[in-house]
Amino acid sequence: MTALLEVAGLRVVYRGRPPVRAVDGVDLRVGAGQVVGLVGESGCGKSTVARTICGLVKPAAGAVVFDGIPVTPLGLRRRPAALTRIQMVFQDPYASLHPRRRIGAQIGDGVRAATARGGETGPGAEPARGDGTGSGAEPAWWLRRVGLEPDAARRYPHEFSGGQRQRIAIARALAARPDLLIGDEPISALDASTQAVVAALMRDLAVDSGAGLLFISHDLSVVRLIADRLIVMYRGRIVESGPAQVIWEDPQHPYTQSLLAAVPVPDGLGTMPAPPADDAHYPLDQVLR
Amino acid sequence: MSALEITALTLRIHGAEILRGVDLGLAAGRIQGLAGESGSGKTMTGLAVLGLLPAGSQVTGSISYGEQELLALPPRRRNDLRGAEIAMVFQDPSTSLHPMLSVGAQLTDHLRHHLKLDRAASRARAAELLGRVRIPDPAAALHRYPHQFSGGQRQRIAIAIALACSPKVLIADEPTTALDVTVQAGVLHLLRDLATEMGLAVLLITHDLGVMSAVADRVAVMRHGEVVENGDRLQVFTSPAHPYTASLLASLPGAAGGVRTLDDVRALRELS
Numbered sequence: 001m002t003a004l005l006e007v008a009g010l011r012v013v014y015r016g017r018p019p020v021r022a023v024d025g026v027d028l029r030v031g032a033g034q035v036v037g038l039v040g041e042s043g044c045g046k047s048t049v050a051r052t053i054c055g056l057v058k059p060a061a062g063a064v065v066f067d068g069i070p071v072t073p074l075g076l077r078r079r080p081a082a083l084t085r086i087q088m089v090f091q092d093p094y095a096s097l098h099p100r101r102r103i104g105a106q107i108g109d110g111v112r113a114a115t116a117r118g119g120e121t122g123p124g125a126e127p128a129r130g131d132g133t134g135s136g137a138e139p140a141w142w143l144r145r146v147g148l149e150p151d152a153a154r155r156y157p158h159e160f161s162g163g164q165r166q167r168i169a170i171a172r173a174l175a176a177r178p179d180l181l182i183g184d185e186p187i188s189a190l191d192a193s194t195q196a197v198v199a200a201l202m203r204d205l206a207v208d209s210g211a212g213l214l215f216i217s218h219d220l221s222v223v224r225l226i227a228d229r230l231i232v233m234y235r236g237r238i239v240e241s242g243p244a245q246v247i248w249e250d251p252q253h254p255y256t257q258s259l260l261a262a263v264p265v266p267d268g269l270g271t272m273p274a275p276p277a278d279d280a281h282y283p284l285d286q287v288l289r
Numbered sequence: 290m291s292a293l294e295i296t297a298l299t300l301r302i303h304g305a306e307i308l309r310g311v312d313l314g315l316a317a318g319r320i321q322g323l324a325g326e327s328g329s330g331k332t333m334t335g336l337a338v339l340g341l342l343p344a345g346s347q348v349t350g351s352i353s354y355g356e357q358e359l360l361a362l363p364p365r366r367r368n369d370l371r372g373a374e375i376a377m378v379f380q381d382p383s384t385s386l387h388p389m390l391s392v393g394a395q396l397t398d399h400l401r402h403h404l405k406l407d408r409a410a411s412r413a414r415a416a417e418l419l420g421r422v423r424i425p426d427p428a429a430a431l432h433r434y435p436h437q438f439s440g441g442q443r444q445r446i447a448i449a450i451a452l453a454c455s456p457k458v459l460i461a462d463e464p465t466t467a468l469d470v471t472v473q474a475g476v477l478h479l480l481r482d483l484a485t486e487m488g489l490a491v492l493l494i495t496h497d498l499g500v501m502s503a504v505a506d507r508v509a510v511m512r513h514g515e516v517v518e519n520g521d522r523l524q525v526f527t528s529p530a531h532p533y534t535a536s537l538l539a540s541l542p543g544a545a546g547g548v549r550t551l552d553d554v555r556a557l558r559e560l561s
Contacts, residue, residue, distance in 0.1 A: 041469040161328075192537070196542060226554075264470075264477070264503040266526065266541050266547070268523045268527050269523065270523070
Protein backbone atom coordinates (compact mmCIF):
# COMPACT_ATOMS: atom_id res chain seq x y z
CA MET A 1 0.00 0.00 0.00
CA THR A 2 1.37 3.38 -0.87
CA ALA A 3 0.98 6.22 1.56
CA LEU A 4 -0.55 9.58 0.69
CA LEU A 5 2.84 11.23 0.95
CA GLU A 6 6.09 9.41 0.33
CA VAL A 7 9.41 11.15 0.83
CA ALA A 8 12.42 9.03 -0.06
CA GLY A 9 16.11 9.78 0.18
CA LEU A 10 15.49 13.53 0.40
CA ARG A 11 18.56 15.73 0.40
CA VAL A 12 18.54 19.52 0.36
CA VAL A 13 21.67 21.58 0.06
CA TYR A 14 21.75 25.35 0.51
CA ARG A 15 24.43 27.12 -1.49
CA GLY A 16 27.20 28.85 0.37
CA ARG A 17 30.73 28.33 1.48
CA PRO A 18 30.72 25.67 2.63
CA PRO A 19 27.34 24.46 1.30
CA VAL A 20 24.89 23.51 4.05
CA ARG A 21 23.42 20.06 3.89
CA ALA A 22 20.15 21.02 5.56
CA VAL A 23 18.45 17.71 4.90
CA ASP A 24 20.64 14.69 4.49
CA GLY A 25 18.73 11.60 3.48
CA VAL A 26 15.22 11.74 4.93
CA ASP A 27 12.55 9.11 4.33
CA LEU A 28 9.06 9.60 5.67
CA ARG A 29 5.46 8.73 4.92
CA VAL A 30 2.16 10.26 5.91
CA GLY A 31 -1.02 8.27 5.35
CA ALA A 32 -4.53 9.60 4.79
CA GLY A 33 -6.08 10.49 8.15
CA GLN A 34 -2.74 10.06 9.86
CA VAL A 35 -1.04 12.66 12.05
CA VAL A 36 2.73 12.66 11.98
CA GLY A 37 4.68 14.92 14.32
CA LEU A 38 8.12 16.09 13.21
CA VAL A 39 10.26 17.42 16.04
CA GLY A 40 13.79 18.66 16.45
CA GLU A 41 15.75 21.79 17.29
CA SER A 42 16.26 24.89 15.19
CA GLY A 43 18.54 24.15 12.28
CA CYS A 44 17.83 20.40 12.21
CA GLY A 45 16.11 20.68 8.83
CA LYS A 46 12.50 20.15 9.83
CA SER A 47 11.19 23.31 8.16
CA THR A 48 13.23 22.55 5.05
CA VAL A 49 11.52 19.16 4.83
CA ALA A 50 8.12 20.86 5.05
CA ARG A 51 9.01 23.47 2.46
CA THR A 52 10.32 20.83 0.08
CA ILE A 53 7.11 18.85 0.39
CA CYS A 54 5.08 21.82 -0.81
CA GLY A 55 7.56 22.65 -3.52
CA LEU A 56 8.95 25.83 -1.96
CA VAL A 57 12.47 24.41 -1.89
CA LYS A 58 14.21 22.41 -4.58
CA PRO A 59 15.71 19.12 -3.41
CA ALA A 60 19.27 18.19 -4.38
CA ALA A 61 18.32 14.51 -4.45
CA GLY A 62 15.48 12.22 -3.54
CA ALA A 63 11.81 12.20 -4.32
CA VAL A 64 8.65 13.69 -2.90
CA VAL A 65 5.61 11.85 -4.19
CA PHE A 66 2.14 13.00 -3.23
CA ASP A 67 -0.66 10.58 -4.05
CA GLY A 68 1.33 9.18 -6.94
CA ILE A 69 2.24 12.63 -8.32
CA PRO A 70 5.85 13.81 -8.05
CA VAL A 71 5.94 17.23 -6.36
CA THR A 72 7.74 19.73 -8.57
CA PRO A 73 9.42 22.84 -7.22
CA LEU A 74 7.27 25.91 -7.46
CA GLY A 75 8.14 28.06 -10.45
CA LEU A 76 7.02 31.52 -11.48
CA ARG A 77 3.73 30.23 -12.74
CA ARG A 78 0.71 29.14 -10.77
CA ARG A 79 1.25 25.73 -9.29
CA PRO A 80 -0.49 22.72 -10.78
CA ALA A 81 -4.06 22.46 -9.51
CA ALA A 82 -3.43 18.95 -8.20
CA LEU A 83 -0.81 20.29 -5.82
CA THR A 84 -3.25 22.68 -4.15
CA ARG A 85 -4.32 19.50 -2.36
CA ILE A 86 -1.27 20.18 -0.18
CA GLN A 87 -1.82 23.18 2.08
CA MET A 88 0.41 24.74 4.65
CA VAL A 89 -0.10 26.66 7.89
CA PHE A 90 2.94 28.74 8.81
CA GLN A 91 4.40 29.77 12.12
CA ASP A 92 3.55 33.41 12.21
CA PRO A 93 -0.04 34.34 11.41
CA TYR A 94 0.97 38.01 11.47
CA ALA A 95 3.09 37.34 8.39
CA SER A 96 1.06 34.66 6.64
CA LEU A 97 -2.20 36.61 6.40
CA HIS A 98 -2.48 39.61 4.10
CA PRO A 99 -2.89 42.66 6.34
CA ARG A 100 -5.07 44.63 3.93
CA ARG A 101 -7.50 42.03 2.69
CA ARG A 102 -10.63 41.01 4.51
CA ILE A 103 -10.64 37.61 6.20
CA GLY A 104 -13.49 36.45 3.99
CA ALA A 105 -11.53 37.21 0.82
CA GLN A 106 -8.50 35.33 2.06
CA ILE A 107 -10.49 32.26 2.99
CA GLY A 108 -12.19 32.68 -0.39
CA ASP A 109 -8.79 32.09 -2.02
CA GLY A 110 -8.76 28.65 -0.46
CA VAL A 111 -12.30 27.95 -1.58
CA ARG A 112 -11.39 28.99 -5.14
CA ALA A 113 -8.40 26.67 -5.13
CA ALA A 114 -10.74 23.82 -4.27
CA THR A 115 -13.27 24.86 -6.92
CA ALA A 116 -10.57 25.19 -9.57
CA ARG A 117 -9.69 21.56 -9.03
CA GLY A 118 -13.31 20.73 -9.67
CA GLY A 119 -13.80 19.95 -6.05
CA GLU A 120 -16.91 21.02 -4.26
CA THR A 121 -18.57 18.66 -1.92
CA GLY A 122 -15.40 17.23 -0.56
CA PRO A 123 -15.29 15.45 2.74
CA GLY A 124 -16.68 17.42 5.61
CA ALA A 125 -19.01 19.61 3.57
CA GLU A 126 -22.55 20.10 4.67
CA PRO A 127 -25.55 20.68 2.46
CA ALA A 128 -26.17 24.36 1.79
CA ARG A 129 -28.65 26.07 4.03
CA GLY A 130 -30.99 28.89 3.18
CA ASP A 131 -28.78 31.54 4.76
CA GLY A 132 -25.92 30.60 2.48
CA THR A 133 -23.64 29.75 5.37
CA GLY A 134 -24.16 26.04 5.31
CA SER A 135 -21.67 24.99 2.70
CA GLY A 136 -17.93 24.79 2.37
CA ALA A 137 -18.14 27.34 -0.41
CA GLU A 138 -18.74 30.08 2.15
CA PRO A 139 -15.91 31.60 4.22
CA ALA A 140 -18.34 31.97 7.12
CA TRP A 141 -18.78 28.22 7.29
CA TRP A 142 -15.05 27.69 7.63
CA LEU A 143 -14.83 30.36 10.31
CA ARG A 144 -17.43 28.49 12.32
CA ARG A 145 -15.47 25.27 11.95
CA VAL A 146 -12.45 26.85 13.60
CA GLY A 147 -14.59 28.32 16.36
CA LEU A 148 -14.88 31.93 15.16
CA GLU A 149 -17.94 34.06 14.53
CA PRO A 150 -19.07 34.17 10.88
CA ASP A 151 -19.05 37.99 10.87
CA ALA A 152 -15.25 37.80 11.17
CA ALA A 153 -15.28 37.44 7.38
CA ARG A 154 -15.82 41.19 7.03
CA ARG A 155 -12.94 42.11 9.26
CA TYR A 156 -9.16 42.46 8.82
CA PRO A 157 -6.33 40.41 10.39
CA HIS A 158 -5.23 43.18 12.77
CA GLU A 159 -8.58 43.00 14.53
CA PHE A 160 -7.77 39.53 15.87
CA SER A 161 -5.49 38.08 18.53
CA GLY A 162 -2.62 35.76 17.60
CA GLY A 163 -4.61 32.63 18.43
CA GLN A 164 -7.58 33.84 16.41
CA ARG A 165 -5.34 34.69 13.46
CA GLN A 166 -3.86 31.22 13.50
CA ARG A 167 -7.41 29.81 13.46
CA ILE A 168 -8.05 31.98 10.41
CA ALA A 169 -4.90 30.66 8.72
CA ILE A 170 -6.10 27.13 9.47
CA ALA A 171 -9.54 27.95 8.03
CA ARG A 172 -7.89 29.33 4.87
CA ALA A 173 -5.81 26.19 4.44
CA LEU A 174 -8.75 23.87 5.07
CA ALA A 175 -11.02 25.79 2.70
CA ALA A 176 -8.83 24.54 -0.14
CA ARG A 177 -9.87 21.03 0.93
CA PRO A 178 -6.38 19.67 1.23
CA ASP A 179 -5.62 15.99 1.38
CA LEU A 180 -2.39 16.84 3.13
CA LEU A 181 -2.08 19.64 5.66
CA ILE A 182 1.36 20.76 6.79
CA GLY A 183 1.81 22.87 9.90
CA ASP A 184 5.26 24.42 10.24
CA GLU A 185 5.48 25.44 13.90
CA PRO A 186 1.83 26.54 13.80
CA ILE A 187 1.52 26.95 17.56
CA SER A 188 4.84 28.37 18.65
CA ALA A 189 3.78 32.01 18.26
CA LEU A 190 0.67 31.46 20.39
CA ASP A 191 0.09 31.90 24.10
CA ALA A 192 0.72 28.72 26.06
CA SER A 193 -2.92 28.38 27.07
CA THR A 194 -4.10 28.22 23.45
CA GLN A 195 -1.33 26.02 22.03
CA ALA A 196 -2.79 22.64 22.89
CA VAL A 197 -6.29 23.73 21.88
CA VAL A 198 -5.22 25.01 18.45
CA ALA A 199 -3.06 21.93 17.83
CA ALA A 200 -5.94 19.62 18.70
CA LEU A 201 -8.25 21.66 16.48
CA MET A 202 -5.89 21.22 13.55
CA ARG A 203 -5.68 17.52 14.20
CA ASP A 204 -9.42 17.00 14.45
CA LEU A 205 -10.30 19.07 11.39
CA ALA A 206 -7.66 17.35 9.27
CA VAL A 207 -8.55 13.84 10.39
CA ASP A 208 -12.32 14.45 10.12
CA SER A 209 -11.90 15.45 6.50
CA GLY A 210 -9.75 12.40 5.82
CA ALA A 211 -6.59 14.41 5.24
CA GLY A 212 -3.11 13.59 6.51
CA LEU A 213 -1.36 16.05 8.81
CA LEU A 214 2.36 16.66 9.09
CA PHE A 215 2.78 18.73 12.24
CA ILE A 216 6.18 20.30 12.79
CA SER A 217 7.05 21.67 16.18
CA HIS A 218 9.82 21.90 18.70
CA ASP A 219 7.30 21.53 21.52
CA LEU A 220 7.26 17.83 22.29
CA SER A 221 4.80 18.08 25.14
CA VAL A 222 2.04 19.28 22.80
CA VAL A 223 2.99 17.25 19.71
CA ARG A 224 2.82 13.97 21.54
CA LEU A 225 -0.81 14.69 22.47
CA ILE A 226 -2.00 15.07 18.89
CA ALA A 227 0.36 12.92 16.79
CA ASP A 228 -0.07 9.24 15.94
CA ARG A 229 3.58 8.93 14.99
CA LEU A 230 6.62 10.98 15.90
CA ILE A 231 9.74 11.63 13.87
CA VAL A 232 12.79 13.14 15.56
CA MET A 233 15.30 14.98 13.39
CA TYR A 234 18.87 15.87 14.27
CA ARG A 235 21.39 17.53 11.98
CA GLY A 236 19.45 16.89 8.80
CA ARG A 237 18.62 13.28 9.53
CA ILE A 238 15.92 11.26 11.17
CA VAL A 239 17.34 9.69 14.30
CA GLU A 240 14.19 8.19 15.77
CA SER A 241 10.65 7.47 14.64
CA GLY A 242 7.75 5.47 15.99
CA PRO A 243 4.34 5.68 17.70
CA ALA A 244 4.17 9.01 19.56
CA GLN A 245 3.25 7.61 22.95
CA VAL A 246 5.97 4.95 22.79
CA ILE A 247 8.69 7.50 22.03
CA TRP A 248 7.41 9.88 24.69
CA GLU A 249 7.44 7.20 27.35
CA ASP A 250 10.51 5.30 26.26
CA PRO A 251 12.88 7.22 24.00
CA GLN A 252 15.69 5.01 22.69
CA HIS A 253 17.99 7.34 20.82
CA PRO A 254 20.38 9.35 23.03
CA TYR A 255 19.43 12.55 21.22
CA THR A 256 15.70 12.01 21.83
CA GLN A 257 16.48 11.24 25.45
CA SER A 258 18.35 14.50 25.95
CA LEU A 259 15.65 16.44 24.11
CA LEU A 260 12.98 15.05 26.42
CA ALA A 261 15.09 15.61 29.52
CA ALA A 262 15.46 19.29 28.63
CA VAL A 263 11.70 19.97 28.52
CA PRO A 264 10.75 21.86 31.70
CA VAL A 265 7.67 20.42 33.38
CA PRO A 266 5.19 22.94 34.85
CA ASP A 267 4.63 20.96 38.04
CA GLY A 268 5.87 23.63 40.45
CA LEU A 269 8.46 21.31 41.99
CA GLY A 270 11.45 23.39 40.93
CA THR A 271 12.99 20.54 38.95
CA MET A 272 15.71 21.93 36.72
CA PRO A 273 15.66 20.59 33.16
CA ALA A 274 18.86 18.77 32.29
CA PRO A 275 21.12 20.61 29.85
CA PRO A 276 23.05 18.33 27.50
CA ALA A 277 26.82 18.25 27.82
CA ASP A 278 28.59 21.14 26.06
CA ASP A 279 29.21 20.36 22.40
CA ALA A 280 27.39 17.07 22.69
CA HIS A 281 27.41 15.10 19.48
CA TYR A 282 24.99 12.28 19.14
CA PRO A 283 25.25 9.24 16.90
CA LEU A 284 23.29 9.47 13.67
CA ASP A 285 22.15 5.82 13.81
CA GLN A 286 18.44 5.51 13.46
CA VAL A 287 15.99 3.95 15.86
CA LEU A 288 12.92 3.13 13.81
CA ARG A 289 9.88 1.62 15.43
CA MET B 290 14.07 42.67 52.94
CA SER B 291 13.35 43.60 49.39
CA ALA B 292 15.80 45.00 46.92
CA LEU B 293 13.05 46.59 44.92
CA GLU B 294 9.43 47.18 45.81
CA ILE B 295 6.67 48.01 43.37
CA THR B 296 3.53 49.36 45.02
CA ALA B 297 0.19 50.23 43.45
CA LEU B 298 1.83 50.82 40.07
CA THR B 299 -0.63 52.13 37.53
CA LEU B 300 0.24 52.95 33.95
CA ARG B 301 -1.75 54.72 31.28
CA ILE B 302 -0.50 55.11 27.74
CA HIS B 303 -2.42 57.69 25.73
CA GLY B 304 -5.31 57.19 28.12
CA ALA B 305 -5.44 53.39 27.85
CA GLU B 306 -5.03 51.65 31.20
CA ILE B 307 -2.13 49.19 30.84
CA LEU B 308 -1.30 48.43 34.47
CA ARG B 309 -3.72 48.64 37.38
CA GLY B 310 -2.30 48.70 40.86
CA VAL B 311 0.58 46.26 40.45
CA ASP B 312 2.32 45.21 43.68
CA LEU B 313 5.52 43.17 43.49
CA GLY B 314 8.65 42.83 45.59
CA LEU B 315 12.07 41.58 44.50
CA ALA B 316 14.44 40.12 47.09
CA ALA B 317 18.20 39.67 46.78
CA GLY B 318 19.21 36.20 45.61
CA ARG B 319 15.64 35.30 44.68
CA ILE B 320 13.88 34.90 41.36
CA GLN B 321 10.44 36.46 41.20
CA GLY B 322 8.52 35.06 38.24
CA LEU B 323 5.97 37.15 36.39
CA ALA B 324 3.68 35.08 34.18
CA GLY B 325 0.73 35.91 31.99
CA GLU B 326 -0.46 35.91 28.42
CA SER B 327 0.63 38.33 25.74
CA GLY B 328 -0.85 41.75 26.42
CA SER B 329 -1.27 41.16 30.15
CA GLY B 330 1.26 43.88 31.08
CA LYS B 331 4.28 41.80 32.13
CA THR B 332 6.74 43.50 29.80
CA MET B 333 5.38 46.95 30.67
CA THR B 334 5.95 46.21 34.35
CA GLY B 335 9.60 45.43 33.56
CA LEU B 336 9.98 48.54 31.41
CA ALA B 337 8.46 50.69 34.16
CA VAL B 338 11.17 49.50 36.55
CA LEU B 339 13.83 50.30 33.97
CA GLY B 340 12.33 53.68 33.11
CA LEU B 341 12.01 52.74 29.45
CA LEU B 342 8.30 53.28 28.99
CA PRO B 343 7.11 54.60 25.64
CA ALA B 344 6.24 58.25 25.09
CA GLY B 345 2.81 59.22 26.33
CA SER B 346 3.03 57.06 29.46
CA GLN B 347 1.57 58.30 32.72
CA VAL B 348 2.73 56.38 35.77
CA THR B 349 1.43 56.55 39.30
CA GLY B 350 2.27 54.51 42.38
CA SER B 351 5.73 53.73 43.65
CA ILE B 352 8.84 51.79 42.68
CA SER B 353 11.30 52.00 45.53
CA TYR B 354 14.88 50.86 45.17
CA GLY B 355 16.64 50.97 48.52
CA GLU B 356 16.14 54.53 49.75
CA GLN B 357 15.30 55.87 46.33
CA GLU B 358 11.92 56.35 44.75
CA LEU B 359 12.60 55.55 41.10
CA LEU B 360 9.51 57.29 39.78
CA ALA B 361 10.64 60.56 41.40
CA LEU B 362 14.20 60.46 40.08
CA PRO B 363 15.28 62.82 37.30
CA PRO B 364 15.95 61.04 33.97
CA ARG B 365 19.70 61.53 34.35
CA ARG B 366 19.80 59.72 37.62
CA ARG B 367 17.73 56.87 36.17
CA ASN B 368 20.19 56.58 33.30
CA ASP B 369 22.96 56.13 35.83
CA LEU B 370 21.09 53.34 37.57
CA ARG B 371 19.98 51.60 34.40
CA GLY B 372 22.61 49.15 33.24
CA ALA B 373 24.69 49.71 36.36
CA GLU B 374 22.48 48.70 39.26
CA ILE B 375 19.32 47.67 37.47
CA ALA B 376 20.14 45.61 34.38
CA MET B 377 18.10 43.86 31.74
CA VAL B 378 18.14 40.90 29.40
CA PHE B 379 15.70 40.81 26.52
CA GLN B 380 14.10 38.02 24.56
CA ASP B 381 16.02 37.97 21.34
CA PRO B 382 19.80 38.16 21.56
CA SER B 383 20.10 38.55 17.79
CA THR B 384 18.39 41.94 18.05
CA SER B 385 19.60 43.07 21.47
CA LEU B 386 23.26 42.72 20.46
CA HIS B 387 24.74 45.10 17.90
CA PRO B 388 25.56 43.03 14.81
CA MET B 389 28.49 45.18 13.69
CA LEU B 390 30.34 45.66 16.95
CA SER B 391 32.61 43.01 18.42
CA VAL B 392 31.51 41.36 21.61
CA GLY B 393 34.46 43.00 23.37
CA ALA B 394 33.34 46.46 22.27
CA GLN B 395 29.81 45.85 23.51
CA LEU B 396 30.99 44.61 26.87
CA THR B 397 33.63 47.23 27.51
CA ASP B 398 31.55 50.18 26.34
CA HIS B 399 29.35 49.57 29.27
CA LEU B 400 32.18 49.15 31.78
CA ARG B 401 33.96 52.29 30.69
CA HIS B 402 30.80 54.35 30.80
CA HIS B 403 29.49 53.26 34.18
CA LEU B 404 32.61 52.18 36.05
CA LYS B 405 35.09 54.51 34.32
CA LEU B 406 37.51 51.62 33.83
CA ASP B 407 40.44 52.11 31.44
CA ARG B 408 40.94 50.02 28.32
CA ALA B 409 43.07 47.26 29.81
CA ALA B 410 41.00 46.88 32.97
CA SER B 411 37.74 46.81 31.03
CA ARG B 412 39.01 44.11 28.67
CA ALA B 413 40.18 41.99 31.56
CA ARG B 414 36.83 42.36 33.27
CA ALA B 415 34.99 41.59 30.00
CA ALA B 416 36.95 38.35 29.52
CA GLU B 417 36.22 37.39 33.11
CA LEU B 418 32.50 37.96 32.53
CA LEU B 419 32.45 35.84 29.38
CA GLY B 420 34.14 33.06 31.32
CA ARG B 421 31.51 33.47 34.04
CA VAL B 422 28.72 32.78 31.53
CA ARG B 423 30.77 29.87 30.16
CA ILE B 424 31.71 31.17 26.73
CA PRO B 425 34.65 29.04 25.59
CA ASP B 426 37.98 30.85 25.17
CA PRO B 427 36.81 34.25 26.53
CA ALA B 428 39.88 36.27 25.50
CA ALA B 429 39.48 35.29 21.85
CA ALA B 430 35.69 35.69 22.01
CA LEU B 431 36.12 39.43 22.71
CA HIS B 432 37.31 39.93 19.13
CA ARG B 433 34.44 38.06 17.57
CA TYR B 434 31.04 39.31 16.40
CA PRO B 435 27.56 38.22 17.49
CA HIS B 436 26.89 36.25 14.28
CA GLN B 437 29.85 34.01 15.06
CA PHE B 438 28.07 32.65 18.12
CA SER B 439 25.10 30.29 18.45
CA GLY B 440 21.77 31.57 19.77
CA GLY B 441 22.42 30.21 23.25
CA GLN B 442 25.88 31.72 23.36
CA ARG B 443 24.49 35.07 22.22
CA GLN B 444 22.01 35.05 25.08
CA ARG B 445 24.86 34.21 27.47
CA ILE B 446 26.75 37.20 26.08
CA ALA B 447 23.69 39.40 26.61
CA ILE B 448 23.59 38.14 30.20
CA ALA B 449 27.32 38.89 30.59
CA ILE B 450 26.69 42.46 29.40
CA ALA B 451 23.83 42.80 31.88
CA LEU B 452 26.06 41.57 34.70
CA ALA B 453 29.04 43.73 33.75
CA CYS B 454 28.56 46.35 36.44
CA SER B 455 27.48 43.88 39.15
CA PRO B 456 23.86 45.01 39.25
CA LYS B 457 21.60 44.39 42.23
CA VAL B 458 18.48 43.86 40.14
CA LEU B 459 18.09 41.98 36.86
CA ILE B 460 14.98 42.26 34.70
CA ALA B 461 14.92 39.24 32.37
CA ASP B 462 12.12 39.51 29.81
CA GLU B 463 11.48 36.13 28.16
CA PRO B 464 15.22 35.36 28.22
CA THR B 465 14.87 31.80 26.92
CA THR B 466 11.84 32.06 24.67
CA ALA B 467 13.87 32.29 21.46
CA LEU B 468 16.08 29.34 22.42
CA ASP B 469 15.84 25.60 21.83
CA VAL B 470 14.86 23.59 24.91
CA THR B 471 18.30 22.03 25.29
CA VAL B 472 19.94 25.47 25.11
CA GLN B 473 17.26 26.91 27.36
CA ALA B 474 18.11 24.38 30.04
CA GLY B 475 21.70 25.65 30.16
CA VAL B 476 20.66 29.32 30.35
CA LEU B 477 18.20 28.54 33.16
CA HIS B 478 20.94 26.88 35.17
CA LEU B 479 23.10 29.95 34.63
CA LEU B 480 20.35 32.35 35.79
CA ARG B 481 19.68 30.25 38.87
CA ASP B 482 23.39 30.11 39.78
CA LEU B 483 23.90 33.84 39.21
CA ALA B 484 20.94 34.78 41.38
CA THR B 485 22.27 32.68 44.23
CA GLU B 486 25.97 33.49 43.94
CA MET B 487 25.73 37.21 43.19
CA GLY B 488 22.71 37.86 45.37
CA LEU B 489 20.88 39.20 42.32
CA ALA B 490 17.22 40.08 42.66
CA VAL B 491 15.71 38.75 39.43
CA LEU B 492 12.38 39.59 37.84
CA LEU B 493 11.83 36.75 35.37
CA ILE B 494 9.12 37.60 32.88
CA THR B 495 7.90 34.63 30.89
CA HIS B 496 4.73 33.12 29.54
CA ASP B 497 6.30 29.67 29.82
CA LEU B 498 5.12 28.11 33.04
CA GLY B 499 7.56 25.22 32.57
CA VAL B 500 10.45 27.70 32.79
CA MET B 501 8.76 29.35 35.75
CA SER B 502 8.40 26.06 37.54
CA ALA B 503 12.09 25.28 37.05
CA VAL B 504 13.71 28.46 38.39
CA ALA B 505 11.31 30.88 40.06
CA ASP B 506 11.09 31.11 43.85
CA ARG B 507 7.87 33.06 43.76
CA VAL B 508 5.36 33.30 40.96
CA ALA B 509 3.07 36.20 40.14
CA VAL B 510 0.37 35.86 37.51
CA MET B 511 -0.86 38.87 35.56
CA ARG B 512 -4.02 39.40 33.61
CA HIS B 513 -5.38 42.58 32.04
CA GLY B 514 -2.75 44.68 33.79
CA GLU B 515 -3.40 43.29 37.25
CA VAL B 516 -1.48 40.81 39.37
CA VAL B 517 -4.21 38.28 40.14
CA GLU B 518 -2.02 36.02 42.22
CA ASN B 519 1.44 36.10 43.77
CA GLY B 520 2.79 33.35 45.93
CA ASP B 521 5.28 30.66 46.64
CA ARG B 522 6.04 28.62 43.50
CA LEU B 523 4.80 25.28 44.78
CA GLN B 524 1.61 26.78 46.15
CA VAL B 525 0.79 28.64 42.91
CA PHE B 526 1.37 25.52 40.82
CA THR B 527 -0.32 22.98 43.04
CA SER B 528 -3.12 24.95 44.69
CA PRO B 529 -3.64 28.16 42.73
CA ALA B 530 -5.71 30.71 44.60
CA HIS B 531 -7.12 32.48 41.53
CA PRO B 532 -9.39 30.76 39.00
CA TYR B 533 -7.42 32.36 36.14
CA THR B 534 -4.20 30.69 37.29
CA ALA B 535 -6.09 27.41 37.56
CA SER B 536 -7.39 27.79 34.01
CA LEU B 537 -3.88 28.54 32.69
CA LEU B 538 -2.53 25.42 34.35
CA ALA B 539 -5.46 23.32 33.14
CA SER B 540 -4.45 24.07 29.54
CA LEU B 541 -0.89 22.81 29.97
CA PRO B 542 0.33 19.29 29.38
CA GLY B 543 2.35 18.21 32.41
CA ALA B 544 0.88 20.62 34.98
CA ALA B 545 -0.99 19.36 38.02
CA GLY B 546 -4.57 19.15 36.73
CA GLY B 547 -3.33 19.96 33.23
CA VAL B 548 -4.34 18.21 30.03
CA ARG B 549 -3.03 14.67 29.77
CA THR B 550 -4.73 13.30 26.69
CA LEU B 551 -6.19 14.52 23.43
CA ASP B 552 -9.66 14.12 24.91
CA ASP B 553 -8.71 16.46 27.77
CA VAL B 554 -7.76 19.08 25.19
CA ARG B 555 -11.03 18.56 23.31
CA ALA B 556 -12.98 19.02 26.55
CA LEU B 557 -11.10 22.27 27.11
CA ARG B 558 -12.09 23.45 23.66
CA GLU B 559 -15.75 22.78 24.40
CA LEU B 560 -15.51 25.07 27.42
CA SER B 561 -13.90 27.96 25.63
